[in-house]
Amino acid sequence: MAEPPYLGDYRRNIGQPVKAAGLAFVKLPGAPWHQRQSLKNIVAALDGQDGMVRFVGGAVRDSLLGLPVQDIDLATILKPDDVMARLSKAGIKVIPTGIGHGTVTAITRDGPVEITTLRRDVSTDGRRATVAYSDDWKEDAARRDFTINALSADPETLEIYDYFGGLEDLENRHIRFIGSARQRIAEDHLRIMRYFRFLARFAETRVDDEAYAACTQAAESLHSLSRERIADELMKLLVTANPAFAVGKMLDAGIFDHVFAGAESEAAAQLDRLVNREQAYSIPPVAIRRLITLLPKDVDKAGKIVTGLKSSKKMRRGVMDRLTAQEPAAADMPVLAYHYGAEAAQDIALLFAADDDLAACMEALDGWQKPVFPITGGDLIAMGLEPGPIVTKTLAKVEQAWIDEGFPDEERVTQLARESISPD
Template sequence: MTPKNKKLPAAEWHQRKSLKDLIAVLDGTGNMTRFVGGAVRDTLLGVPVKDIDLATILKPDAVMKRLEDAGIKVIPTGIDHGTVTAVTTDGPVEITTLRRDVSTDGRRATVAYSDDWQEDAARRDFTINALFADPETLEIYDYFGGLVDLENHQIRFIGSAAQRIAEDHLRIMRYFRFLARLGQHNVDQDTFDACRKAARELAKLSRERVADELIKLLGASDPVYAVQEMIQADIFANIVAEIDPDAGEILATLNLREEAHDISPDPLRRLVGLLPKDVDKAINIVTGLKLSKKTRRAVASRLVAPDPTASDILPLAYHHGADAARDMALLFAADDTLADCLVQLDGWDKPVLPMTGGDLIAMGLKPGPVVAETLERIERQWIREGFPGEDRARSIARELILPT
């Protein structure tokens, strides 16, 4: 199924000299190599292209030899699955030999090389990801109706949804990720049912793979509908211990607040919205997803104040950082205080306490543990008073050192 005269729109990325040189080495003009996947899809959508992938009938060893002979650095990044990466002056380009699945077990596939473009397209997940484009003529090759689905914002598996999910259970997460990004409010009932029936298989996958898809999903401009559909399908029950009972409502409110205040989406902020508001439970979930220590600390910091107010937002920013305080406000502040919280945080830089231990000793305090203890008391009062200048900080110090 290849609509006549449908071509890839003009775009900066496919006019790069480094890419043209690479394709010339691979004999792209001889219909041996085509653009495939996300670069084609996103160009048709008119959104920026992040990654460039090529498909070729050449075997991996032939690809590597041609590139090496041409002086192009090549890395065998996924050689067992037919993928190598060419390093160009404009960035990496993945090149994968056409394949067909020999066997699958829900986590990985055994593949064999092919020279049949439609056979390669048939093993991909969604119709919108199985679009090829000729690098010379820019003609699009669409074997499974991906162009129509793209126009209708329809996320549709190639062939049987149940079969495609059985081949790789992570496709459940990918379905909802693309639903969040492109699907609007357009879920296919047969696909939803297939995802729901196979949801328990997600528990068998590596947490790293699941977490990676979840974070990508939560980074979409509006993931609310997809997340609500995931809750309905019991997807979260098979990837985390539990989520907040009001997660769908929290995420919907958060998304509206981000839009209203022109704040960019942040997957970490959305993740916190999904998690239980008990810090220990939340950290156990994040740890189970194998997320980084930095992410665990960030999650914990955003759960310390379940109801931030305008009077305590700057102290929260002082202790946990402005980004954490902003997230707490967006997630948990009351409607009538949110704007005030955000205004205070706009352009805010953490102040420095204008007192040191040496200052306290100079004022007559004896050296020892009491210095640090007194400095902490001064800091607490200084924060309560809104971070006043040095004169007031010294007054606070005198009041504590020489009480009347």
């Protein structure tokens, strides 16, 4: 396994002195995101030069791994009202997006930046937490789920602060809860799903025994969460590079029994097969395509599961479309693409085509464009068909014949239409 960038000096720097109650082991690598002037303006408005604010969360973690940074989060000692006043005074638009939990969002030309006041938990019930503000960086970091997510960085010096061994875990791709795994899951049951998502994204095939046991023991607690929250985490898990190992561990632990009933026992193997096919054709992951590997092939049962996950009508329809064809051949692909769209037809091939047929199925879709049915109901009436319901019925019959013959030209369709109107 390749060593993550910027973590190679971890062992050499482990003797560095304590700084602000945290150990500064390494620095954030140079990256465009923390050099943005819009972000520097926010930091300056919040007295970042005096240690009042830090980069936190995924931006720190992903920068250390050399991954693209999507979302930028800041933590600060300042109270939300003070943050909003300071940003407004600096001419920076700010919205109280989560003021009840100490979060406001600065709106910049480079995108939103969330800023959250340091917090400590007062009480938790597995679904939500009551919090109080804090001025203790370690106390705030202790609220986070995994050690690799508890890293923070000084925006001025770029020094990393690590209170729970997150740097070593990041280097080893080890997903470990902060403190007691059972306690952290009891605080927020969604952390079960988050554990497997982070396992899929970062850990490859290494499971933390304590974390895995705690997730297994607490799996039933997932019933207390909304299906929307469960589905959101599941979809994020499914679009990681290769979630097959994590899905397999979820199946072994019985997690899916509490997510949706009916997950395929061979789902991990089917998912791994699909991922290999996607990679062979350089096709990016899509959650709906990968979800289908987990679902029963019975359309009605699958539909109930997707509905139970509170999915959109578009996603439910997409699942149903993709489950209509099993082991398609190359000759089926234009018809599938015509009915369901080229993307759905491609998914059907990736999911269900036999190994010997996959290449031909994919080739059949190369450059495919949906043909236009060349006649209308008015054309049938002009040919002598009486107006009324018979027009719609006859038009559908002609269109099906056109599809069955491989989408011939208008001359042939006109002939088919005349034969339908006057079959003798």
